[in-house]
Amino acid sequence: MAFVYKADPVRGAEWARLFAAKAPDIPFHIWPDIGEPDRVRYLAAWVPPQDIERQFPNLELFFSTGAGIDQFDLTVLPPELPVVRMAEPGVVAGMVEYATMAVLALHRDLPTYIRQQREARWAAHRVYPASKRRVSVLGLGVLGCAVLDQLRTLGFQLAGWSRTRRQIDGVACYAGREELAAMLAGTDILVCLLPLTQETRGILDSKLFQHLPRGASLVHVGRGAHLDHQALLDALESGGLSSAVVDVTDPEPLPAGHPFWAHPKILLTPHIASMTQPETAVEQVLDNIRCHQAGAPLMGLVDRSRGY
Ligand code: NDP
Ligand code: OXD
Numbered sequence: 001m002a003f004v005y006k007a008d009p010v011r012g013a014e015w016a017r018l019f020a021a022k023a024p025d026i027p028f029h030i031w032p033d034i035g036e037p038d039r040v041r042y043l044a045a046w047v048p049p050q051d052i053e054r055q056f057p058n059l060e061l062f063f064s065t066g067a068g069i070d071q072f073d074l075t076v077l078p079p080e081l082p083v084v085r086m087a088e089p090g091v092v093a094g095m096v097e098y099a100t101m102a103v104l105a106l107h108r109d110l111p112t113y114i115r116q117q118r119e120a121r122w123a124a125h126r127v128y129p130a131s132k133r134r135v136s137v138l139g140l141g142v143l144g145c146a147v148l149d150q151l152r153t154l155g156f157q158l159a160g161w162s163r164t165r166r167q168i169d170g171v172a173c174y175a176g177r178e179e180l181a182a183m184l185a186g187t188d189i190l191v192c193l194l195p196l197t198q199e200t201r202g203i204l205d206s207k208l209f210q211h212l213p214r215g216a217s218l219v220h221v222g223r224g225a226h227l228d229h230q231a232l233l234d235a236l237e238s239g240g241l242s243s244a245v246v247d248v249t250d251p252e253p254l255p256a257g258h259p260f261w262a263h264p265k266i267l268l269t270p271h272i273a274s275m276t277q278p279e280t281a282v283e284q285v286l287d288n289i290r291c292h293q294a295g296a297p298l299m300g301l302v303d304r305s306r307g308y
Helices: 009-022 089-107 110-118 142-153 177-185 206-211 229-238 278-294
Strands: 002-006 028-030 040-045 061-064 134-138 157-162 171-175 189-192 216-220 241-246 266-268
Touching (some): 002 009, 009 028, 009 278, 089 189, 089 216, 089 278, 110 241, 142 157, 157 177, 177 206, 206 229
Parallel strands (some): 002 028, 134 157, 134 189, 241 266
């Protein structure tokens, strides 16, 4: 039984050290070293190798090294192979930090003050308490719920949207396309934490922005292909939206000269809102291997029919 890791080699070296300490019985290989392919039972990858079934005929579990799995073409993976994503405490904590930072930055008008500083302009704007600010989260999964838990402690008015109906203390929950407009109409800061699927691709478009109150703002930490770039630029230009924090784009990286780079109303980061942390990720992977061996349910098992 062996494990192959195929992602960032620097973090791979950390995985290797942790495996050696916590699971010395499982030989650990970092791609392109795959050891004896017949012995590989477990594979963790950001992008899977081509022809996975032929390369690893005895594979039992396939782990995404990220929380999202949209980078995989699920149709080319063997249909019976369980795909498990990272819903590990490290990636959750990172997203809570980033989303809270971004919401606070928009709540306290940071993009405006950055512009004013560049212009050497001293101008104070009214400060509103968090209790007067309505923050809505698209996606009430592992990350969306953790972000809402943190925002609740700061006193914001909260809402959230999911595919199926959820109930969360202190959060007005909306479900399905038919309820989306109602939530957007009562939103000052919108946070996108959806997975990228056929249903959610391009969801952040001009139609959606038109449902938001004038001057609302956006935190986009889902996937680049959720967002129509031109629609965001138009909304910022017209004042429909006042500002945006954007962590994910399509393509990544953005090409030189793309209007987001220097846009005065956009705070842009290079897909770093959160990252899988080797310590906690390896714990979760090993727990899942034990669950798999015991025939118990897996944490973060992807439902291929939903695409997330
Ligand atoms: P989960 O799978 O736990 O949750 C997904 C949520 O989105 C669920 O609430 C689900 O609804 C909802 N959803 C899915 N499809 C739809 C739809 N068509 N309409 C309405 N709601 C929908 O995912 P996570 O919270 O763990 O992660 C979310 C995403 O965050 C990842 O897929 C990834 O794209 C992104 N991410 C970004 C990172 C970054 O650094 N920028 C880092 C990590 C993740 P339901 O509850 O009904 O199933
Ligand atoms: C992830 C990411 O999905 O880093 O984990 O985006």
